[in-house]
Amino acid sequence: MDAPLYLRPRVEPPLAGLLTDRHFLHSLVDALGSPLNVLLPEAVAENAARFRTVYDRHHLTGRVYFAHKANRSSALLRRLAAEDPAAVGVDVASVAELRHALGCGFTGDRIMATGPKDAAFLWLAARVGATVNLDSPGELERLSGLVRAHGFGRVAVLVRLSGFEHASGREGAGTRLLSRRSRFGTPVQGAEALLSALERNAETVEFVGAAYHLDTTGLEEKARALEQCVLFMDECRARGLSPRALDIGGGFGVGYVAEAEEWERWTTALTEAVLGVRPPLTWRGHGYGLRNEGGTVRGAAALYPAHRPTAGPGYLDELLSLPAPVLGRHTATLLLEHLHDLHIEPGRSLVDQCGLSLARVLDVRPADPDSGQYLVHLAMNAGDMSLEEHGVLVDPVLLPRGGTTAAVDGEAVGVYLTGNLCLEGDLLTRRLVHLPRLPVAGDLLAFVNTAGYAMDFHAHRAQRQPVARTVAVERRGESWNWCPDEDYWPITPVGEQPDEV
Amino acid sequence: MRYDSITEAIGNTPLVRIDPAVHGLRNIDLYAKLEMLNPFGSVKDRPAWHMARPHLEAATDAEGTVVELSSGNTAKALALLAGMHGVRFKSVTNRMRVPEIKELLLLIGAEIEELPGRSECLDPTDTDDPLTHFHRALSDPGSTYLHTDQYFNPRNVEAHAEGTGPEIVKDLDGRAPDWFIACVGTAGSSTGVARVLREHDPRVRVLGLVAHKSDFIPGIRTIDEVHQVGLFDPATYDTIESVTSDEAIDGMITLIRRCGLLSGPTGGAAYQGAVRQLRYADEELDGTGQRRTAVFIVCDRAESYLSYVRQRRPELLGRTGRGRSAVAVTGAEARAEARVIGVDDARRWSAEGDPRPLVVDLRSPHAYAALHIEGSVNIVDEVFEDLLRGGLPFSKRTPVLLACPVGEKSLRYAAALSRMGHPDVRSLAGGIVAWRDAGAPLVRE
């Protein structure tokens, strides 16, 4: 057999410490069943602090808004609500998320309402004084109507812009930076209608700034969008409006795989497998979007760049240090000199290292004779843990049930991880996963770093399989304590009743 | 040498021997094929002309646009050729990472379309791949695009099989070299030259060089990316090796500083990769009395890669300090030596002072135009820094109030001015931000 192709996860404290406490994790699954999601609320606060450090370095003010869509947990939200109100807020994309944020202790002025909004969402946002991130002039008119009809006070609004590649040619003729098309936001070119609507409705809405969210890993595109927004806000000032905040959305990324070499080796091997010069490393030769056309690889690999030299706060720092394409100053300097607050909406990156998903091994059998590969059947399905569905490839960590002395086959082994649904397609990975040894029934597999979009983005009850429960854990002295996610409050040690305060 | 058109100057480039004292090989003569001396500056002049010529010479009505997926030399050559024939040129690329090349292309009159980055919220079922869009646009009926398609077009290889390869053989007095070394971008030059050399002598060994996977060397592909190249056939190469950007720059520096060859990074990579590989062969030849020959290609010139070098090896562009600099004032020195003034006092001073202070706003003109303290003058920090090198820019009788966004830069400049003997210069504490937060007026013009 070839050398095992690992994609071992990046694990940092305190998650790393939790993973070494096998007995605790096994006892959790014994009590609460498989699958099980485990969250570390303390880690989300640390991440927020890291983002704040980048702000401080660039002398910037403004808020870090957690993009709630990344995880529906109460513990994470409550922990963030306990942070400095001026520094941390929450970005909600539905009326349910808005209600949840309010219930977790966020006051309206710390909430940013984004995404498509129905009347109930707009009404509640206006009622509680949330900032509404407007998607279109139509939404502005509907919001205005509600404010008038119900006699609310002025609502703070940001305008979400898009279509920066078509923006007027100040950047000089000849270059067009294409962007991924987005369903959201108002094209900068069409912003004139938006501005006059803002002026017309000045008694109902208070225009506080511009926003964008670009679904791209490309720093240059984001720097360009940032600068276009600064220029746009200038035009607004020239018309007598006084915007002062720029919300640059999320998408700062997470590094899932620890070692660059493992990631490089695996992706090279995928290309070779698609070309047929090495055996497949995926279920039925799946190519993740790559295909072989007469010996040439075509298509684009639908893979999340799982190893990253910089992600999260580091990525923000890079973006803020990039020269703006037209004005030349660093983007941070641009914001600072124009006296703008910077808002960000990290989702995935704010919950980096904040959680893991546990699954019990039900059964292990050879995949087919002689291959040396196995099928490992888990008490979990692809809907419970959707890393792979988002193109994120990373190995689970094996947590044997027995003590370290238990007899286990000490050889690395290639396995396919299958789920608990009666569907041929219910694979947790379409990739051959290498584990340091063959698991046995009763062992646990821990999928690390699933708090961002993976652990509950697609959970469903289709086949009456148990839906994963979620617990919050905290280190206390020598041991870990836990409580159900819904019972977590940042004021009492985990696992104890809230005292009278 | 008299030509009717610059295109006649394409090809017939020199083959120059590298001094053995530089490469240290005792039994192998190493030659550089100087493709950088083509008229548009690179090895791509040949395929660009060979691919585009039939269409351009037929294009009488100056209709249509030549398009290519290129970030550099092919685009440069095609843009010039298109311009000569009154046709437009558009480069589509996601690898436009070297600013000089981009600006040069704009100067030539090219249009550039940069493809977006990868999706962060990845949806593996998404088929919205920008390259697919590109190809769809090209195949639209009624499209007036001419896609030269350098990664798949056999005329790319042909240009080298008819030109570069035979020229090498001719300059080696009818023999093929024992080794041929080339970087792999479109695989056109390596494939075309290798074909011709092998026809002369099947024993020729061909070394293909690619970039190290996590690295970036402009113009060549990584070991994975070559598999996306239609002209790439692994059988062309006896060996494929990867080089790092560091090695490429090392090689480039050797060629420039010791051989007088103003090579770019891929020429450097080819040289460095060649010497690395040939060293073993050279040792085996020791004492056999045999001599061998090797040829590598210098694809293009150094000038376009200064910012690439600056980013990776700034010390090579040795930026030494030019005289007095406010940056030389440390933070602690600035805090100790500069005078600061709070917003309220500053407002009073600028309104009632006798004489009134000159208020200097150190932000960019654009930010200044948007909002500033009434009556202030704008001297952007970079310019101010330069002014200070020349001496004190204000009369000592004019008091000065320096303002920047948060009062950090202005503190350093205030300290620097004090050191230069200005008796009354103060830095606005907390900067324009504090001024605004205190509700003090800001105006725009």
Ligand SMILES: Cc1ncc(COP(=O)(O)O)c(C=O)c1O
């Ligand atoms: C408006 C908005 N903000 C923030 C985010 C979060 O992005 P990420 O989780 O990549 O940081 C998203 C993601 O879809 C979004 O649409």
